[in-house]
Amino acid sequence: MGSERTSWQFCLVVGLAWLILLFLLLPILVTVPVSFTPERYVSMPEFGDWSLRPYESVFSGDQWLNSMGQSFVIACAATALSVVIGTLAAVGLWRLSSRLADMVRWLALLPLIVPPVVSALAFYQVFVQIKRLVGLRMLDSYIGLIVAHGILAIPFVVITVSAALANMDLRQEQAARSLGANMRQTLWHVILPNLKPGILAGAVFAFILSWDEIVVTLFVTSRRIFTLPRRIWSGIREHLDPAIAAVATLLIAVTIIAVVVAVLMRRRKEASQEG
Amino acid sequence: MTVLGSRRIDSYWVLVLPLLLLLVALYVYPVVKVLVVSVTDPTTGLGNYELLATNSGIQKMLWVTLRICVITSAITMLLGYIVSYVLVHVGERHRLWMMLFILIPFWVSVLIRSFSWLILLRPDGLVNDVLVGSGVVGEPLDLVRNEIGVVIGMVHYMLPIAVLPLYANMRGIDRSLVAAARGMGAGPFEAFWRVFLPLSLAGVAGAGLLVFIFSLGFFVTPAILGGGKTIMIAEYVSIQILTIVKWGTGAMLSVVLLATVALLLMAMSRVINVREMFGAK
Numbered sequence: 001m002g003s004e005r006t007s008w009q010f011c012l013v014v015g016l017a018w019l020i021l022l023f024l025l026l027p028i029l030v031t032v033p034v035s036f037t038p039e040r041y042v043s044m045p046e047f048g049d050w051s052l053r054p055y056e057s058v059f060s061g062d063q064w065l066n067s068m069g070q071s072f073v074i075a076c077a078a079t080a081l082s083v084v085i086g087t088l089a090a091v092g093l094w095r096l097s098s099r100l101a102d103m104v105r106w107l108a109l110l111p112l113i114v115p116p117v118v119s120a121l122a123f124y125q126v127f128v129q130i131k132r133l134v135g136l137r138m139l140d141s142y143i144g145l146i147v148a149h150g151i152l153a154i155p156f157v158v159i160t161v162s163a164a165l166a167n168m169d170l171r172q173e174q175a176a177r178s179l180g181a182n183m184r185q186t187l188w189h190v191i192l193p194n195l196k197p198g199i200l201a202g203a204v205f206a207f208i209l210s211w212d213e214i215v216v217t218l219f220v221t222s223r224r225i226f227t228l229p230r231r232i233w234s235g236i237r238e239h240l241d242p243a244i245a246a247v248a249t250l251l252i253a254v255t256i257i258a259v260v261v262a263v264l265m266r267r268r269k270e271a272s273q274e275g
Numbered sequence: 276m277t278v279l280g281s282r283r284i285d286s287y288w289v290l291v292l293p294l295l296l297l298l299v300a301l302y303v304y305p306v307v308k309v310l311v312v313s314v315t316d317p318t319t320g321l322g323n324y325e326l327l328a329t330n331s332g333i334q335k336m337l338w339v340t341l342r343i344c345v346i347t348s349a350i351t352m353l354l355g356y357i358v359s360y361v362l363v364h365v366g367e368r369h370r371l372w373m374m375l376f377i378l379i380p381f382w383v384s385v386l387i388r389s390f391s392w393l394i395l396l397r398p399d400g401l402v403n404d405v406l407v408g409s410g411v412v413g414e415p416l417d418l419v420r421n422e423i424g425v426v427i428g429m430v431h432y433m434l435p436i437a438v439l440p441l442y443a444n445m446r447g448i449d450r451s452l453v454a455a456a457r458g459m460g461a462g463p464f465e466a467f468w469r470v471f472l473p474l475s476l477a478g479v480a481g482a483g484l485l486v487f488i489f490s491l492g493f494f495v496t497p498a499i500l501g502g503g504k505t506i507m508i509a510e511y512v513s514i515q516i517l518t519i520v521k522w523g524t525g526a527m528l529s530v531v532l533l534a535t536v537a538l539l540l541m542a543m544s545r546v547i548n549v550r551e552m553f554g555a556k
């Protein structure tokens with residue numbers, strides 16, 4: 001297995017691959033030094049001149065913290081919505097096999113297939129229409145954005161839960177049913193416990209989708225709702241504030257920690273399964 | 276057992292109902308309505324679609340979009356192929372480190388990634404500082420607010436999206452075939468070119484199509500790095516709707532975008548069996 005892989009051609013290709021990987025990761029890290037600049041504009045600080053001012057402006061004023069709070073609340077609610085609806089639907093579709101069920105499977109994937117700007121347009125006008133018909137304000141409101149993000153996240157939940165279901169033993173469900181359990185009991189005591197990893201994965205995808213979502217948010221919010229992505233977006237468009245670099249650095253740090261932990265946990269699980 | 280069994284199966288529709296109602300009412304209906312708006316605003320008829328043939332601004336924007344997406348997809352697939360190939364052939368620890376360098380950018384928000392590139396590529400940004408400071412160029416290069424910056428940003432975003440499915444596909448290639456070719460006297464490059472590459476082309480086509488579809492509808496990176504001078508279709512639609520308030524044009528372009536994506540996906544769906552993906556038995 002190893003002998004032909006040590007040819008000089010292969011080493012060259014490995015070198016090329018690492019150049020590409022450095023291209024992938026290093027540019028993102030430029031926000032780190034910029035977040036420590038003492039100036040009021042985006043710049044690289046001199047060597048002895050690093051300052052915490054950008055971080056101070058993030059944590060002192062109301063603006064960034066409010067935005068983070070709004071994003072968090074909306075992401076949690078959207079995750080809850082998509083996990084409940086998506087999981088139930090995935091379980092239902094697992095046991096259905098008609099042409100209508102096939103159509104519903106495609107339907108569940110639709111928010112993933114449709115380009116975000118088209119989704120944004122669709123949500124915008126249906127929210128306007130709901131205000132006109134029922135008087136409920138969904139534009140620039142928590143409920144509107146939660147519903148929109150929840151719908152966008154449903155495909156992810158359905159996909160991860162369906163993948164978990166594909167690995168589940170059908171006979172457990174059949175056994176429970178033949179022993180007299182009704183659907184609610186079967187669901188709660190037999191099916192869902194097996195799906196916890198799939199549901200968790202779907203929930204993570206849904207949360208991150210909502211937390212980072214900007215395109216739909218741009219269309220359906222204006223002044224009252226100003227999520228973190230919107231604040232970053234308008235910051236970039238109006239005035240390159242080092243505070244953006246500080247926020248970016250914090251988010252990148254969280255991402256790095258989360259990915260490293262996830263990869264290490266996966267590796268440890270695989271290693272323990274072999275041992 | 277059959278009558279009782281089929282009645283039990285049907286009750287599973289209760290679980291699917293919430294998704295069905297929510298998506299039909301608040302997603303399918305609105306998207307269809309966009310189609311309707313494209314032929315009713317400002318007047319009924321295909322006037323908006325005629326703009327595709329008459330309006331040179333729109334034609335230029337579509338051409339720019341297509342050009343950028345093709346270039347982005349080509350570069351991304353080339354770079355992604357190299358990374359995936361190495362991923363498949365190295366040992367586990369090496370692969371782990373490579374995966375970290377792929378997954379971390381993958382999970383960082385697109386806004387932050389575009390912001391980083393803006394800082395780097397500006398006339399007074401890091402890249403130009405290095406180029407001018409070391410004497411390679413006399414003046415700062417124009418690397419943002421044009422297609423170059425947009426392509427760089429888009430390739431950077433699309434690379435993990437290309438690598439992950441390509442890697443999964445390459446793992447399925449039987450490498451003893453390559454070893455057999457070597458055993459019969461082929462050099463390393465010839466064995467790759469005549470055995471491994473052809474076997475990987477299906478995966479390349481699938482991942483490439485995916486990258487291309489993503490690129491078509493891309494909003495954030497082109498908007499930030501295009502600087503209002505290089506405009507792709509998603510940003511153009513948002514300007515029509517949010518700034519100029521020309522719903523008919525915006526809706527028409529949305530329909531064009533959606534139809535293109537749908538056609539490309541239908542070409543791709545010949546490879547994926549949706550029912551198996553959902554585990555239905």
